[in-house]
Structure formats: structure tokens, C-alpha cells
Amino acid sequence: MAEIRLIDIKEDILSDNQALAGQIRDALRNHRIFLMNLMASPGGGKTSLILQTLRRLKDKFRMAVIEGDIDSQVDAEKVIREDIPAVQIRTGGFCHLDASMIEMAFKELEMTALDAIIVENIGNLVCPAEFDIGATRNVMILSVPEGDDKPLKYPLMFSICDALVVNKTDYLEGSDFDLPVLRERVRKLNPDIRIFEVSCKTGQGIDAWTQWLAGEIKTVQNPSP
Amino acid sequence: MAEIRLIDIKEDILSDNQALAGQIRDALRNHRIFLMNLMASPGGGKTSLILQTLRRLKDKFRMAVIEGDIDSQVDAEKVIREDIPAVQIRTGGFCHLDASMIEMAFKELEMTALDAIIVENIGNLVCPAEFDIGATRNVMILSVPEGDDKPLKYPLMFSICDALVVNKTDYLEGSDFDLPVLRERVRKLNPDIRIFEVSCKTGQGIDAWTQWLAGEIKTVQNPSP
Numbered sequence: 001m002a003e004i005r006l007i008d009i010k011e012d013i014l015s016d017n018q019a020l021a022g023q024i025r026d027a028l029r030n031h032r033i034f035l036m037n038l039m040a041s042p043g044g045g046k047t048s049l050i051l052q053t054l055r056r057l058k059d060k061f062r063m064a065v066i067e068g069d070i071d072s073q074v075d076a077e078k079v080i081r082e083d084i085p086a087v088q089i090r091t092g093g094f095c096h097l098d099a100s101m102i103e104m105a106f107k108e109l110e111m112t113a114l115d116a117i118i119v120e121n122i123g124n125l126v127c128p129a130e131f132d133i134g135a136t137r138n139v140m141i142l143s144v145p146e147g148d149d150k151p152l153k154y155p156l157m158f159s160i161c162d163a164l165v166v167n168k169t170d171y172l173e174g175s176d177f178d179l180p181v182l183r184e185r186v187r188k189l190n191p192d193i194r195i196f197e198v199s200c201k202t203g204q205g206i207d208a209w210t211q212w213l214a215g216e217i218k219t220v221q222n223p224s225p
Numbered sequence: 226m227a228e229i230r231l232i233d234i235k236e237d238i239l240s241d242n243q244a245l246a247g248q249i250r251d252a253l254r255n256h257r258i259f260l261m262n263l264m265a266s267p268g269g270g271k272t273s274l275i276l277q278t279l280r281r282l283k284d285k286f287r288m289a290v291i292e293g294d295i296d297s298q299v300d301a302e303k304v305i306r307e308d309i310p311a312v313q314i315r316t317g318g319f320c321h322l323d324a325s326m327i328e329m330a331f332k333e334l335e336m337t338a339l340d341a342i343i344v345e346n347i348g349n350l351v352c353p354a355e356f357d358i359g360a361t362r363n364v365m366i367l368s369v370p371e372g373d374d375k376p377l378k379y380p381l382m383f384s385i386c387d388a389l390v391v392n393k394t395d396y397l398e399g400s401d402f403d404l405p406v407l408r409e410r411v412r413k414l415n416p417d418i419r420i421f422e423v424s425c426k427t428g429q430g431i432d433a434w435t436q437w438l439a440g441e442i443k444t445v446q447n448p449s450p
Contacts, residue, residue, distance in 0.1 A: 002305040004298055005333035009326060010317020073229055080227040092235020101234060108230035127318075 017131055020099035024106075024134025034116040034220040035102075036213070037135035039157065042123030044141040045167040047075045048200035049209075050118055054082045056210040061115040061217055066105045068097045068122045075120060085109060096127035099134050116217045125150070129157040137162045137216055144171040148178050151185040158186050163194040165209060170199040242356055245324035249331075249359025259341040259445040260327075261438070262360035264382065267348030269366040270392040272300045273425035274434075275343055279307045281435040286340040286442055291330045293322045293347045300345060310334060321352035324359055341442045350375070354382040362387045362441055369396040373403050376410040383411050388419040390434060395424040 028035050040046045050065060057063065064085045067076040076088040087105040089097060102119065109117070119135065121128045140161045142150055145168060151158045158164065164186060172179070179197070186193060194212060198205035253260050265271045275290060282288065289310045292301040301313040312330040314322060327344065334342070344360065346353045365386045367375055370393060376383045383389065389411060397404070404422070411418060419437060423430035 002308055002310045004301045004305055005310075005312045005330075006298065007312065007314045007326070007329050007333065008317065009314060009319060012329075013317075073231065076229045080229055083227055085227045085230075087230045087232065089232045089234060092233065092238075094234060101232070104232050105230075108232065 014130065017099050020103065021132035021134040024099055024102060025136070028134065028136060029220070029223075031111065032221050032223075033111065033114055034137070034217040035133075035135045036116070036118045037121060037128075037133050037138045038118060038141070039121045039125070039128045039138070039161070040123060040141035040143070040167075041125050041146055044123070044143045044146065045200050046120045046123070046141060047078060049141060049165060049167065049198070050120060051078060051082065052200050052203070052206050053118070053210055053213065054079070054084055056206065057116075057214060057217075058082065058084060060214060062113055064109050064114050064117050066102065066109075066117060066119045068101070068120055070094070070122060091122060095122055095124050096131050097121050097133055098131045102133045115221060125154040125157045129154070129160055136220055139163045139165065141165045141167045142182075143168040144175060144177045148182040148185070151182070151189055155189050158189045158193070161190065161193060163196065163212070166195065166197045167200055169197050169204060170202055239355065242324050245328065246357035246359040249324055249327060250361070253359065253361060254445070254448075256336065257446050257448075258336065258339055259362070259442040260358075260360045261341070261343045262346060262353075262358050262363045263343060263366070264346045264350070264353045264363070264386070265348060265366035265392075266350050266368070266371055269348070269368045269371065270425050271345045271348070271366060272303060274366060274390060274392065274423070275345060276303060276307065277425050277428070277431050278343070278435055278438065279304070279309055281431065282341075282439060282442075283307065283309060285439060287338055289334050289339050289342050291327065291334075291342060291344045293326070293345055295319070295347060316347060320347055320349050321356050322346050322358055323356045327358045340446060350379040350382045354379070354385055361445055364388045364390065366390045366392045367407075368393040369400060369402045373407040373410070376407070376414055380414050383414045383418070386415065386418060388421065388437070391420065391422045392425055394422050394429060395427055 038046050065079045066087045068089045070091055070093060073088040076086040079086040087108045089101050089105055138161045140157055196205060196209040198209055263271050290304045291312045293314045295316055295318060298313040301311040304311040312333045314326050314330055363386045365382055421430060421434040423434055
């Protein structure tokens with residue numbers, strides 16, 4: 001009988017992507033540029049957190065934003081109103097950014113004039129977790145209305161992130177969202193993750209978040225020998 | 226104010242794909258190999274039509290099948306039971322095949338020993354229509370239970386196909402599927418399309434289909450000077 005030859009597309013794509021992400025990370029380290037990959041569900045508050053962060057850090061660091069969207073550029077328009085350069089990646093239906101898209105976006109930025117770049121990934125807790133983009137730090141947002149059970153449903157995302165921003169804490173009062181339970185679930189997957197509780201609406205907790213981020217950017221600028 | 230730089234991923238991908246598909250089509254023509262791209266909704270009867278076709282044509286032509294699936298190889302297993310070589314492309318979630326995947330599959334086949342290759346695309350009436358794979362002929366199946374309104378909903382697929390196989394005609398009796406209305410809707414989009422009415426279950430109409438296909442394969446083998 002004839003035999004079946006098997007080709008696994010996703011495995012091939014993931015390993016190609018991993019190699020390119022490694023090259024991006026090395027190049028950024030050499031040029032002392034910090035890259036943050038921000039991931040969340042749709043409506044979790046990615047753009048709001050980016051705008052709050054830019055307002056607090058843009059006088060300290062030379063920043064830029066890469067906006068990933070399936071089909072629009074409204075988020076990039078908000079970013080440039082802060083007088084920050086923005087690259088809009090329109091994926092046309094793809095549900096995540098990958099390393100090759102980030103490489104394309106770098107070509108549109110004056111990289112030598114930058115200290116830190118924030119990438120707003122596509123709103124999705126699944127695929128972006130699988131595609132390393134070469135970031136210095138992976139950060140995710142979980143917003144209170146999404147519920148405290150998300151670590152059980154999307155364990156990979158919580159596992160690969162260096163920091164978790166719990167957003168919309170202004171919704172905590174009167175909700176059944178259990179912060180201690182959430183923390184326990186997250187730390188079981190990822191004991192070293194940093195957790196910040198913020199409300200982009202009221203501004204509560206944002207300073208602690210941006211202090212941590214500023215520290216991470218400085219570590220890249222002044223690496224220990 | 227800063228300006229937005231825009232990168233359109235899908236347009237870039239589609240134009241790269243189109244270039245590679247053109248190269249594949251040229252190479253196949255030079256080697257006198259026929260390539261059919263078979264598309265349909267999930268459950269439309271792609272594998273059944275392929276098996277019926279192989280049984281009628283495998284003694285006349287040296288054939289092979291490339292099976293696209295999101296995650297399994299059950300269809301390829303059916304093909305090799307007909308003693309026909311099969312390559313299984315497992316996309317791991319992607320909803321269509323593209324030219325680069327077909328190029329990878331060719332490397333797993335003994336191309337010089339083949340007259341005709343059938344590609345079973347991923348079950349989907351949307352994305353596969355956008356991605357040229359370099360086929361000699363694009364063929365789609367519409368099965369009667371899907372309804373006669375599909376040309377209105379998926380016009381691109383009906384527009385790019387050289388032949389439409391209306392399958393499961395054994396369901397016509399007592400259904401509200403209107404064949405003349407379907408034909409009219411299809412021809413409005415694509416006046417030159419060939420339409421075959423078959424039942425893979427009863428075998429009705431299959432001979433007319435395979436006669437046409439055999440003629441198309443022969444045209445590639447003996448091109449007019």
C-alpha cells in the first residue's frame with residue numbers, strides 16, 4: 001500500500017518564527033532598545049493602558065508604538081495625538097502578530113532614535129501566546145469584567161507573560177471577581193509573574209505599573225556588565 | 226503631530242502567494258502535470274468525490290493526492306487504501322492552503338512519475354478562494370443540503386472555479402433546492418463554468434464528471450502546438 005507523507009505547517013511556521021524572534025531580541029539588546037509585547041482580549045484596555053503609560057513616560061524615554069489590528073487604524077490615531085510615532089499593522093484577518101511583522105514595522109521606525117517600543121498585539125488570548133515576537137517583556141491585561149477564571153482557560157498566555165495588569169478594578173466592587181483566587185491561579189502557572197492592579201479609567205495603580213516599566217527600560221539601557 | 230505608517234499584511238501575503246502560484250503553474254505546464262484544486266464546505270463530499278474519481282481514472286493516469294486538513298489524516302488514509310500516494314498537509318488551524326504549502330508537498334511526491342494531482346483544500350468557501358495554489362483547474366463542490374443560495378453568499382468562490390460539482394443530488398427529491406435557479410445564479414457570476422450534477426453515494430453523474438476531468442488531464446499531456 002502507498003504511504004502517507006505528513007507535513008505539519010504550524011510546527012514549521014512556529015519554529016521559523018522562533019528563530020526570527022531570537023534574532024530580533026539579540027538586535028534589540030545590542031541597540032539597547034526595550035520592546036514590550038502587550039496582549040489582552042478585545043476590549044481589555046490595551047490602548048487605554050498604552051495611552052496612560054505614554055503620558056507618564058514619554059518625557060523620560062524616546063518611545064514608539066506598533067499597533068496590530070485586524071482592520072482599522074483608530075488606535076494608531078490615538079497614539080499619534082500623544083505626539084508619539086506609530087506604525088499600524090493591518091493583518092487583514094490574522095489573529096496574531098508574528099516576528100516577521102515586527103521586523104517589517106521596525107523598517108518604518110527611526111530605530112536609532114528610540115529607547116522603548118510598545119507593541120499592541122491583536123485582541124486574543126490564544127494565538128498571540130504562541131508567537132514570540134522577540135519582545136524584551138511580554139505583558140498581558142486581564143480586565144475584571146472578563147472574570148477570575150481566565151487562567152484556567154488560557155494557561156499558556158498567563159505562563160509566558162512577565163507581568164499581568166489587572167485592569168478595570170473600578171468594577172471590583174459588587175462583582176464576584178475574587179482577586180486572591182485570581183492571584184493564586186496565576187502564580188500556580190507562573191510563580192515569578194509581576195501582578196499590577198489598575199484602573200485606566202480612574203488612574204488608580206498606574207504609577208506603580210509605570211515605575212516597574214521604567215525600571216525595565218533602564219535595565220536594557222544600562223545592562224549589568 | 227507624528228504620522229502613522231501603515232503596513233497591510235494580507236495584501237503583502239496575497240501578492241507573494243500569487244507570484245509563487247504563477248511559478249508553480251509554469252513548472253507544472255512544462256512537466257505536463259495536471260493539478261486540480263478541489264474546494265468545498267466541510268462535509269460537502271470532497272473526499273468522496275476524490276475516491277470515486279480515483280477509482281475511475283487511476284488505471285488511465287498516474288495520480289496522487291495532496292490532502293489539506295486542520296488536524297487529522299483520516300482522509301489521506303482513505304486515499305492510500307486506493308493505492309494512490311498521498312501527502313497530508315496538517316495546517317494546525319489555518320483555514321486554507323497556499324502556494325508555499327503546495328510547493329512543500331511536491332517535494333514529498335515523485336513528480337516525474339505523475340500525470341495528475343488532486344488537492345483537497347481545507348473545508349471552507351471563503352479563504353481558499355483568495356489563495357491561488359497554481360492549479361491547472363479550480364473545482365468546487367456545492368452539496369444540495371447547503372442550499373441554492375450559496376452563490377449569493379460566497380460569490381468569489383463561484384467566480385474563480387472552472388467547474389462546479391453539485392453533489393448529493395439524491396437529496397433533491399422533496400427538498401426546496403432549485404437547480405435551475407442555482408445554475409442561473411452561478412452563471413451570472415461565471416458564464417463559462419462547467420456544472421456537473423452528481424451523487425457520490427449512488428454514483429449518478431460521476432462518469433460525466435470524470436470524462437470531463439480526463440479530457441482536461443489529456444489537454445495538459447498533449448498541449449496544442
